[in-house]
Amino acid sequence: MIDTIVVGSGYGGSVVAARLAGTCEVLLLERGRDWPLPELPRSLGELMRSYLLRRRRPLGLWEFRFGRGTGTVFVSALGGASLVNYGITARPDPHIFDTWPVSWGEMQRYYDRALGVLSPSSAPVGEELLDKKFLDRIEPGRRVDLENTIDWKDCTYCGHCVPGCREGAKLNLTRTYLALAREKGLRVRTETEVVGIEPLPVEGYRLQVRSTANPGRVETLECRRLVLSAGTFGTMDLLHRMRAKLPLSSSFGQRVSMNGDALAFLYNTSHSISGEHGAPLTTSVRLRFRDHEEKLRSLLVMSGRIPRSMAYGSAFLLSCFSGLLGQTRGPVGVESRSRRLYRRIRDLWSVGAGGALSHSFMYKLDAQDSAAGVVRFTSSGRGVVDWPGYARDPILRTAVSRLNRWADRVGGTVVLLPGLHRAMKGFSVHTLGGCRMGSSPSEGVVDPECRVFRPDGGVYDGFYIVDSTVCPSSLGVPPSLTISAVAERAAEAMLG
Ligand SMILES: Cc1cc2nc3c(=O)[nH]c(=O)nc-3n(C[C@H](O)[C@H](O)[C@H](O)COP(=O)(O)OP(=O)(O)OC[C@H]3O[C@@H](n4cnc5c(N)ncnc54)[C@H](O)[C@@H]3O)c2cc1C
Known part of the structure; x- marks a missing residue:
């Protein structure tokens, strides 16, 4: 049995993996591929050809989903959306935390910690x-x-941070938190999708995983601690599928920003x-x-x-x-x-x-x-x-x-x-929420340490959600720094 499995390598997953690696055995599973820089799309045609189609192009980079009145874009890759974003990092205003179970003041040292690794600077x-x-x-x-998380001396000002920097100027997560985690012994499996989760009778969780490119190849893995960091739809789709085995609070899927x-x-x-x-x-x-x-x-x-x-x-x-x-x-x-x-x-x-x-x-x-x-x-x-x-x-x-x-x-x-x-x-x-953090199951899906609530008010042992879905409110600034700070806080609590 593996000590900790982290599902997804966006901001939440990479931060937790970096902080836990070296203290216990950690395996990170990522459904996307490790994109070589020269293959990142540049023209409109390349962008279209990198669109993820579940059957025909399962290792594509990005996807749309449309609901009533909304559309969302999200990314599958090692490093999550850090590969394709502008790397803007900003702290939200203090009043944003009025609806959070954690205060603005308490969050500041986790922001500082995350900034220490993400290393943004102004142009x-x-x-x-x-x-x-x-x-x-x-x-x-x-x-x-x-x-921005950009190494400006390598930046050519081409504006291709979105949909991906080929110059190597972007300090995406593979160069910050994931590099740190790998130095400390993190094992990473890319092109590996988690499709099912169930609790084990005594302790831990069993995961069904499959190769993203060859979905017929399914295997099971077991872990004591499970950290779900699969981003907005990755996390919510998985939780929806396993709800019969792991019931959640009624806040699930509510108050999305x-x-x-x-x-x-x-x-x-x-x-x-x-x-x-x-x-x-x-x-x-x-x-x-x-x-x-x-x-x-x-x-x-x-x-x-x-x-x-x-x-x-x-x-x-x-x-x-x-x-x-x-x-x-x-x-x-x-x-x-x-x-x-x-x-x-x-x-x-x-x-x-x-x-x-x-x-x-x-x-x-x-x-x-x-x-x-x-x-x-x-x-x-x-x-x-x-x-x-x-x-x-x-x-x-x-x-x-x-x-x-x-x-x-x-x-x-x-x-x-x-x-x-x-x-x-x-x-x-920047879709946020759906598994919001709260002080009780009537307010949230996870507690302030990102442990998943059972509907009776307790928490599942060793089961965490750490990504954009736990943000309890809109932030009014780009979210990557806040997701990282929340993950820093959750990782500190995991380490006791
Ligand atoms: C074009 C664009 C520009 C942006 N610009 C900025 C910006 O400048 N500043 C900023 O702060 N934010 C920006 N954002 C938003 C920011 O990047 C996201 O909010 C952030 O990446 C979300 O982090 P996350 O931890 O939720 O996971 P994500 O980054 O969403 O990553 C989740 C990962 O989990 C993987 N996954 C999903 N399901 C599974 C599964 N079943 N099994 C295994 N792996 C799975 C996915 O492949 C993905 O790699 C931008 C986003 C986009 C798309």
Whole structure:
């Protein structure tokens, strides 16, 4: 019997594996593959060819799932979504923890610990970036530059952090927590999917695992301690399948947040904004407002970047369709219509400093939403998040009215994306919750140490969930640092 099995190698799983390795025997199982950097997708065609299809391409990199009013993207790979993200690390505002069973103050040392390993830093491309000047003008005093897990000396500013850095500049988890865990003796099995879990009569758990590429090859493994870190849908699909053998609290699948994730463009303004197409997301403004219940809510508006190789396609599409997709606003007389039209037409044949795209702000939002999503399982046992009212959540309405205010000042067309598909109205890469942490089973699926509750109020011996699903609320900032800090805390409790 193995001491500890960790399922999934995203932030939660990698942190726990790194902290437990060397203290006991730890095996990490990951359904995805260990992606060599040169194979990470770059063009739109490569991105399509790396899409995961359960039968035809089970070792694909990424997947969509659509529920009512929401869409989510998630990743299968060694290192989880750290392989394809922007590596933005940020601490949430203190009031976020008002609904947590752990206080903001208590969490700070775990944030510090996680930052010590993730090692983010701010981009050395300093004040010369024009979007910084734009933000200082439009939201004076509110700009906060971001920190990313990027080794800037190797960064070519191509903007391909998403969907994956081929230059080796990204400090993804295989280079931070997983490297640390391997140094301490962690065993890793990639391309190995856990498909079933059951408790053993006296102590421990039995797992059915199979090769991701050859699903016919099933074997069983037994462990004393089981840490489920398979990310939003990996964790929830497995828990749903084993509910008869391991009943859970009634909070399971409830109060899911999209982390206020949204994307919009303020297209063709009268300001030169994004001359450096392709640089990663490096700056933001942090806003706060009171909702109808007088509760404080946080919004982070990041200045988005289009990867260099996709700049022309995006410029072309926006030039042709921004009029159809968006609403043009702005002060009359600041700039002639013909000047704006000229910039749009220029973008039809080449992207450059004088074109419309370089006068546009990509409004990437992370915000404190109401976490009102509910997981529904389809007949094939796959979870999807239903939240038909997500696009009308107070935080998104506030974000849109703020964007309209910006447009009224600097002109431009407000294009809310992706509005092309009904199900994609609220599209997130940061889905959180579903197995939220709480102080009792009526409040959560796991306790503050991430031990899984039994419905009677006790906890299962040696059974933990440690990933994005345990976050009890929306964070209003990108979540990887908080997931890592929560995992640091859980690992400390496991080590006693
Ligand atoms: C495009 C994109 C950009 C993002 N940008 C940022 C950013 O800049 N900053 C930030 O903080 N966050 C960002 N995020 C979000 C962040 O990366 C995720 O919130 C985070 O990775 C979730 O961590 P996790 O521990 O829940 O596991 P995940 O990273 O979701 O990993 C779970 C792993 O478990 C594996 N797994 C699933 N099921 C099984 C199974 N049955 N058996 C074995 N293995 C299994 C999966 O293959 C996967 O590798 C981004 C996400 C995306 C997709």
